[in-house]
Amino acid sequence: MANPSLLILAGDGIGPEVMAEVKKIIGWFGTRRGVTFDVSEDLVGGCAYDAHGTPLTDATMAKAQEVDAVLLGAVGGPKYDSLDFSVKPERGLLRLRKEMDLYANLRPAQCFDALADFSSLKKDVVAGLDIMIVRELTSGVYFGEPRGIFTEGNERVGINTQRYTESEIARVSRSAFELARKRNNKVCSMEKANVMESGVLWRQVVQEVHDREYPDVELSHMYADAGAMQLTRWPKQFDVIVTDNLFGDLLSDLAAMLTGSLGMLPSASLGAPMANGRPKALYEPVHGSAPDIAGQGKANPIACILSFAMALRYSFDMGEDATRVEKAVEKVLADGLRTADLMGPEGGSPVSTSAMGDAIIAAL
Amino acid sequence: MANPSLLILAGDGIGPEVMAEVKKIIGWFGTRRGVTFDVSEDLVGGCAYDAHGTPLTDATMAKAQEVDAVLLGAVGGPKYDSLDFSVKPERGLLRLRKEMDLYANLRPAQCFDALADFSSLKKDVVAGLDIMIVRELTSGVYFGEPRGIFTEGNERVGINTQRYTESEIARVSRSAFELARKRNNKVCSMEKANVMESGVLWRQVVQEVHDREYPDVELSHMYADAGAMQLTRWPKQFDVIVTDNLFGDLLSDLAAMLTGSLGMLPSASLGAPMANGRPKALYEPVHGSAPDIAGQGKANPIACILSFAMALRYSFDMGEDATRVEKAVEKVLADGLRTADLMGPEGGSPVSTSAMGDAIIAAL
Numbered sequence: 259m260a261n262p263s264l265l266i267l268a269g270d271g272i273g274p275e276v277m278a279e280v281k282k283i284i285g286w287f288g289t290r291r292g293v294t295f296d297v298s299e300d301l302v303g304g305c306a307y308d309a310h311g312t313p314l315t316d317a318t319m320a321k322a323q324e325v326d327a328v329l330l331g332a333v334g335g336p337k338y339d340s341l342d343f344s345v346k347p348e349r350g351l352l353r354l355r356k357e358m359d360l361y362a363n364l365r366p367a368q369c370f371d372a373l374a375d376f377s378s379l380k381k382d383v384v385a386g387l388d389i390m391i392v393r394e395l396t397s398g399v400y401f402g403e404p405r406g407i408f409t410e411g412n413e414r415v416g417i418n419t420q421r422y423t424e425s426e427i428a429r430v431s432r433s434a435f436e437l438a439r440k441r442n443n444k445v446c447s448m449e450k451a452n453v454m455e456s457g458v459l460w461r462q463v464v465q466e467v468h469d470r471e472y473p474d475v476e477l478s479h480m481y482a483d484a485g486a487m488q489l490t491r492w493p494k495q496f497d498v499i500v501t502d503n504l505f506g507d508l509l510s511d512l513a514a515m516l517t518g519s520l521g522m523l524p525s526a527s528l529g530a531p532m533a534n535g536r537p538k539a540l541y542e543p544v545h546g547s548a549p550d551i552a553g554q555g556k557a558n559p560i561a562c563i564l565s566f567a568m569a570l571r572y573s574f575d576m577g578e579d580a581t582r583v584e585k586a587v588e589k590v591l592a593d594g595l596r597t598a599d600l601m602g603p604e605g606g607s608p609v610s611t612s613a614m615g616d617a618i619i620a621a622l
Numbered sequence: 623m624a625n626p627s628l629l630i631l632a633g634d635g636i637g638p639e640v641m642a643e644v645k646k647i648i649g650w651f652g653t654r655r656g657v658t659f660d661v662s663e664d665l666v667g668g669c670a671y672d673a674h675g676t677p678l679t680d681a682t683m684a685k686a687q688e689v690d691a692v693l694l695g696a697v698g699g700p701k702y703d704s705l706d707f708s709v710k711p712e713r714g715l716l717r718l719r720k721e722m723d724l725y726a727n728l729r730p731a732q733c734f735d736a737l738a739d740f741s742s743l744k745k746d747v748v749a750g751l752d753i754m755i756v757r758e759l760t761s762g763v764y765f766g767e768p769r770g771i772f773t774e775g776n777e778r779v780g781i782n783t784q785r786y787t788e789s790e791i792a793r794v795s796r797s798a799f800e801l802a803r804k805r806n807n808k809v810c811s812m813e814k815a816n817v818m819e820s821g822v823l824w825r826q827v828v829q830e831v832h833d834r835e836y837p838d839v840e841l842s843h844m845y846a847d848a849g850a851m852q853l854t855r856w857p858k859q860f861d862v863i864v865t866d867n868l869f870g871d872l873l874s875d876l877a878a879m880l881t882g883s884l885g886m887l888p889s890a891s892l893g894a895p896m897a898n899g900r901p902k903a904l905y906e907p908v909h910g911s912a913p914d915i916a917g918q919g920k921a922n923p924i925a926c927i928l929s930f931a932m933a934l935r936y937s938f939d940m941g942e943d944a945t946r947v948e949k950a951v952e953k954v955l956a957d958g959l960r961t962a963d964l965m966g967p968e969g970g971s972p973v974s975t976s977a978m979g980d981a982i983i984a985a986l
């Protein structure tokens with residue numbers, strides 16, 4: 259059988275630094291576990307724009323369609339702020355999501371025991387927190403047409419379109435119900451059905467899929483504003499949350515921040531199964547490109563490493579190896595190793611990006 | 623000169639209970655301060671639907687246009703969940719906002735010293751917090767056309783339109799800059815300009831208004847997802863936040879929850895000046911109709927009372943009287959009075975809605 263294939267798109271800012279540590283782990287799997295990945299690398303985001311005048315070339319896009327999984331670092335930076343909307347670094351990432359049809363974005367918000375003190379929330383509110391946000395990633399206001407800035411009379415008008423079809427809602431809700439069955443069997447769906455018709459349809463379709471296919475899962479509905487409140491008040495009431503692209507963007511960032519461990523949180527973006535049975539997949543840390551600390555060896559590689567662990571689990575059916583990587587991360591944290599982002603106000607001496615990566619390999 | 627006029631729309635759930643306490647305060651102003659308000663009352667929301675088959679009659683709408691200020695309690699309840707979208711209780715509130723053209727929704731998120739322990743956030747993160755969220759309230763995805771649920775091929779499609787004109791963005795940003803000048807002179811504007819063209823225009827127009835009319839105010843821009851994170855991480859970095867209708871809905875609820883005092887937070891919705899120089903105005907608590915505790919005398923009337931204080935300040939130029947009401951609220955809290963929603967896990971004996979109202983009057 260062919261080796262599993264990976265396309266690495268390290269991107270901008272701290273992307274290349276944190277991805278370097280993932281490459282060490284991939285190497286470890288080759289030498290120590292006899293699992294060799296065929297790895298290719300390419301550009302996305304600002305660095306692709308610098309090289310080719312576009313944040314994602316057609317050639318890179320084609321490669322992404324062929325591999326078993328894409329690993330992405332981060333895109334963007336102030337250098338590109340003044341670029342035209344259509345060639346901004348983010349467009350590269352959005353094109354990957356859309357053309358690979360990665361409709362289910364899995365964003366676990368987990369609080370690591372060793373870091374519970376680090377949250378801005380009280381320890382009892384977040385200790386042991388483990389929720390999964392499933393965000394729709396290929397539709398909604400991110401992609402709806404018409405869109406743009408137009409002139410009407412003598413003024414400009416900015417327009418975007420929130421648009422969801424029944425089948426788009428149904429397939430992502432199935433992802434949420436499937437995940438819930440392997441967790442605590444609870445799904446909370448969030449929208450603004452009191453204000454938006456697209457939310458009315460969202461709520462209806464999620465309920466229909468539930469009643470028809472997943473009656474054993476406990477389903478509730480919440481308005482997204484109340485959801486933001488409840489996540490802040492008592493996040494442990496949730497197991498799996500399913501929501502649309504835009505609400506998911508805000509709510510998953512909020513949930514990530516609850517844990518106090520933004521530099522720690524991975525994500526998986528999954529599409530339909532390919533011919534080989536594996537889902538189309540892209541894995542990336544939740545954090546951004548952090549241009550302020552790029553190139554200084556300060557970045558925390560854990561979110562990117564845990565994204566690779568998600569790849570092991572969801573793309574390569576290597577759940578035990580995924581757990582092994584996760585346990586290694588927990589071990590180095592319990593041992594007290596901290597990158598700069600994990601320093602509390604009391605200070606301490608942070609380790610570098612590569613020292614953190616090495617320690618995780620040693621713990622493997 | 624004619625007495626200042628008020629239209630009270632107590633609405634559903636706990637609305638009438640909390641409004642009853644405001645009426646006592648209005649009475650106190652008549653007898654003790656010689657300020658008599660002409661008060662009329664009417665229906666909005668579910669109760670209006672029950673009586674008239676619509677959540678807001680044209681007659682009530684017309685009255686709202688004529689008075690100096692509207693005081694609203696809350697709308698909605700599970701009883702009305704299955705109603706058609708067009709007659710849901712919320713449509714009454716949204717019609718008031720739209721037809722009165724109340725474009726600037728002021729939502730202070732303040733942490734009361736006596737309640738800082740009550741937040742799910744650490745005390746040092748929220749103690750002394752005092753930020754003002756200015757939410758655009760008459761446009762965006764709440765009102766944009768086309769909207770609805772349509773059939774395409776053999777499936778349903780839900781559509782809403784996010785739409786902002788230059789002048790809509792400019793006027794609400796002016797409200798934010800004006801407020802900032804009276805506070806700490808800082809405005810942070812939030813959108814998703816990296817993903818939505820309407821956000822690109824939002825950012826441009828806010829910047830232009832700033833550069834042309836308010837160069838003395840410190841202005842920054844943040845993506846709304848990062849905004850949700852930063853509000854959770856260290857809310858005290860903000861002074862005034864200006865954002866659109868939908869982001870404002872989520873972010874202001876999040877900010878309210880940070881303070882741990884949801885039952886405490888008021889809001890003002892302001893439009894353009896009327897012939898008498900007063901702005902069109904509606905005041906309402908941030909909390910909802912809380913049907914689970916309605917009619918039991920358990921609700922906290924403070925948010926509604928503080929909304930009346932905002933009316934004194936923004937509609938009637940009675941800033942000192944507003945402060946007097948706010949100080950009375952602080953005093954009863956410092957004295958240890960708590961309604962049921964303000965009970966910590968240690969328990970205690972809560973006071974009733976009306977006992978809280980009476981205590982505030984005594985403190986006046």
Ligand SMILES: CC(C)[C@H](C(=O)O)[C@@H](O)C(=O)O
Binds near residue numbers: 507
């Ligand atoms: C970078 C940006 C386009 C992206 C988004 O808005 O989806 C990011 O915030 C995310 O959540 O992955």
Ligand SMILES: CC(C)[C@H](C(=O)O)[C@@H](O)C(=O)O
Binds near residue numbers: 452483712715716871
């Ligand atoms: C009741 C509802 C229509 C309303 C909104 O979404 O604006 C509420 O959540 C608010 O924030 O005032």
